[in-house]
Amino acid sequence: MRTIETIQELKAWVKETKGSGETIGLVPTMGFLHEGHISLVNKAKAENGRVVMSIFVNPAQFGPNEDFDRYPRDLERDQRLAEQAGTDVIFAPSAEEMYPRESQISISAGALADVLCGAKRPGHFDGVLKVVAKLFHLTEADRAYFGQKDAQQLAIIESMVEDYNFPLSIRRGETVREEDGLAKSSRNVYLSEAERREAPLLQQALQLGKQAAIEGRDPVSVVRQYLDGRISGEIDYIELLSYPALAKEIEGEAILAIAVQFEKARLIDNLIFHVKGN
Amino acid sequence: MRTIETIQELKAWVKETKGSGETIGLVPTMGFLHEGHISLVNKAKAENGRVVMSIFVNPAQFGPNEDFDRYPRDLERDQRLAEQAGTDVIFAPSAEEMYPRESQISISAGALADVLCGAKRPGHFDGVLKVVAKLFHLTEADRAYFGQKDAQQLAIIESMVEDYNFPLSIRRGETVREEDGLAKSSRNVYLSEAERREAPLLQQALQLGKQAAIEGRDPVSVVRQYLDGRISGEIDYIELLSYPALAKEIEGEAILAIAVQFEKARLIDNLIFHVKGN
Known part of the structure; x- marks a missing residue:
């Protein structure tokens, strides 16, 4: 398994992979992996020639008073778990690599973000769409995998893909739970x-x-x-x-x-x- | 030269073309072609294996008091000119095909649209980005061609491609003029x-x-x-x-x-x- 930190290196891998006729499955994550993420990797492996997992704690989706700074991070552990699950590539860019300048053009989740978590976290889903659109383009994935635990996120991403005809399929993963029913997070x-x-x-x-x-x-x-x-x-x-x-x-x-x-x-x-x- | 009216047929052509290893050049137009468009086709032909021209008078980029209804249209003439120039495919969808439902997710050109034409045509460039993002995804183009006559449009599209890492290059075409200097339009x-x-x-x-x-x-x-x-x-x-x-x-x-x-x-x-x- 390779860990890639730059866009340039990722694009080279994508070009080579696409050139050899392989399909690409993308599992976008913020890392600190649990069985929910791994179940998405398993699904992606079953449906694609290659699996790339992004690990990026996306500053654009955290509000000023939210937990960006203390969001749990452990890349070494993530690398071990992702590799065990059969991930081919981890894409773990820095914030500067993903956002080298302030965006000029914005994507807005609109009314879909007026309910549930969106109502409590203004701008959160706009930030999600921003990073997801970038990841879709950077990986040129054929399929991207999202868990149903983040059901509003899933619905909003499906809407973006439909509204703008992104050339990939969104695949839903069921929520994975602890034995006592607590959703993994x-x-x-x-x-x-x-x-x-x-x-x-x-x-x-x-x-x-x-x-x-x-x-x-x-x-x-x-x-x-x-x-x-x-x-x-x-x-x-x-x-x-x-x-x-x-x-x-x-x-x-x-x-x-x-x-x-x-x-x-x-x-x-x-x-x-x-x-x-x- | 083929004329394609549906997304389904376009996607089949894209899949076949990409599968055979050909690159795709996209020339987005609103039709009623003139030498400016043809010069973009020539450029696209020189740089790509296949050239697709979209012809779509995009309602999303016209304001309520603008000239959408009387914007000039002549598909037969356009087909003749495009074919002579060596276009492989014209994509000429209906508005219903492009916009089967109201968009949930919006793209905004932001401050780049606060000057020049954008200041006079509120929403115009948001509508341009909407259709352009769709066309980029639908055609999976390697390169897309825009004339410098619409310089603000070009700048805004280049910004979207950069901000969201669309996997294609924007290529600028010089403004083509009548002998007396009037820009072709x-x-x-x-x-x-x-x-x-x-x-x-x-x-x-x-x-x-x-x-x-x-x-x-x-x-x-x-x-x-x-x-x-x-x-x-x-x-x-x-x-x-x-x-x-x-x-x-x-x-x-x-x-x-x-x-x-x-x-x-x-x-x-x-x-x-x-x-x-x-």
Whole structure:
């Protein structure tokens, strides 16, 4: 496995790989890998000749008061895990390599970013689209892999690909969970022991909420009641929306999503399922 | 030469062409071809295995009071001219094919669109970037060709390619002119006979302005004085800016640009040249 730090070297590898007729699968990450990332690599390996994983803690998607500086990083460990999973290339550029100048042209996620995490993290998804568009172009990937845990991100990226006819397919990976149901996340390391014991309640609450939604009851109050008094973190939002359109009117696929701010970690989780329309 | 109207058919052609190892040159146009377009095709033919020309009067780049409906169109004539020039494929989609739904994600030209034509045509360059990003992705072109007559468009597209690492090169084509100096334009057909006689004065004025700028005099007043009382059209702007940054502070390449609104045609022209900084 090669680790590439410059755009020039990446482009040379892409040219050589494409020239030999191989397809390229891209797994974009911010590193500090967990089984969720590895499951995306496995999927990418099954569908492409070569797999490139980007590891880049993207400053453009962090707000001024967010956790960019203390976002967990461990490139050596990531290299070991990525190689074990069969990754061919890690692309781990510096921020200066990715953003050598201030962007003149901006991409905006628009109304899709007005709900869920987007409403709480202004500019976050614009920053995601900025780096993702760059990575799509730099790797010339045939397929790119994103986990459903970041369901809003996935929906917004799918929209960009559709609106602008990017020549690649977005492939969805199912959320990978701990045995007790907690969604794997790089940020889980920042949970205190007590918070770690509470964290699986998010998924339990969502399961109850899903059942309620399917039965035509209000899932948001079900989730809220279940968590009330049982978690120390503060609920940021609980929302039921259509998926992937993220609209209030639901017919067909829906997402029930939650975000909870614990002391040092903000956790998100969701369930995507089918509900009948009115 | 083939004319392709659907994205599906275009993608099949691109896949086949790329698969055979050929490079693709893209000449994006709104049709009603003139020698300016043909010179871009010639350039594209010299540098690529295959040349695709898009012909699409892009509704997204016309304002509500602009000339979208009466923009000149003649596909049969365009097909003849494009084929004579050696174009391999014309891509001439309908508006529904290009925009099957309202875009969720937007691209904005930002401050680069605050000067020259952008200041007079709000949203114009956002619409240009929208269609150009789509065409770049759909054709998977190695090189795309744009004329310097639309110098602000060229600068903004170059910025998008740089900011987002599109895997293609933008190639600049020199402005092609009538014998009397008038820049070739599809909109010239809408000049009255009297206006057509006045139109070459724009280029003459710019030449005098260029000389003034190089000598350290104010080119804008030189251009304005030269045209004062000699053209019936209304001057929309005369501006000297750096190029391609389009900033007020000039050191090195500069653009002296003009736009004039005649009765039915809005003409633009420019000169790009080297000036010494202060």
